[in-house]
Amino acid sequence: MRKQNKRLIFVLVGLAGVSVAVWLVLTAFRHNLVFFYSPTQVLEGKAPSHGVFRLGGIVEKGSIKKDGLHTTFTVTDLRHSMVIHYTGILPDLFRQGQGVVVQGRRVGTTTFLASQVLAKHGANYMPPDVAAELKRSMAAKAKAALS
Structure with a gap:
């Protein structure tokens, strides 16, 4: 085999390896990507x-x-609500009237099975997406009340 052919094979094998690595990274990224929704968006x-x-x-x-480690609560965006079922230890900052983000899957029309409950430090913290959706909900509620 000539030296030129060996180089060509080496480059092609290298490109194939890089292509497989990029494909694996993009596949893993797509499977780990988690989107945020409000109860209204879920019900729509x-x-x-x-x-x-x-x-x-x-x-x-x-x-x-609460029943042992199992907790059931309702999350609202002031327009619609969803019932959340969670088994595990809740964050210390979890309480009624506070903003919360839960990760999991939908198991019914208005029921959500959470695998994780997320909370941040800070008395006034609310995730930006939650705050924006709540503002839209309050505006829609106010508009409906005026009509």
Whole structure:
């Protein structure tokens, strides 16, 4: 085999290896990508019916029910609500009337099975997406009240 042919084979094998590595990285990235939705968006059908996504809003007052490690509560965006079922230890900052983001999957029309409950430090913290959706909900509620 000539030296030129060996170089060509080496370059082609290298390109194939890089292509496979890029494909693996992009596939892993796509499978680990988790989108955020509000209860209104979920009920409007904008969220996936299967698969994992994040749901955010405010924990409704009086909706928290605990039974050992199993907790059931309701998250609202002031227009619509969804019932959340979570088994595990809740963050210390989790309480009614506070913003929360849960990650998991939808198991019914208005039911969500959470695998993770997310909270941040800071008394006034609310995820930007949750805050924006709540503003839209309050504006829509105010507009409906004026009509």
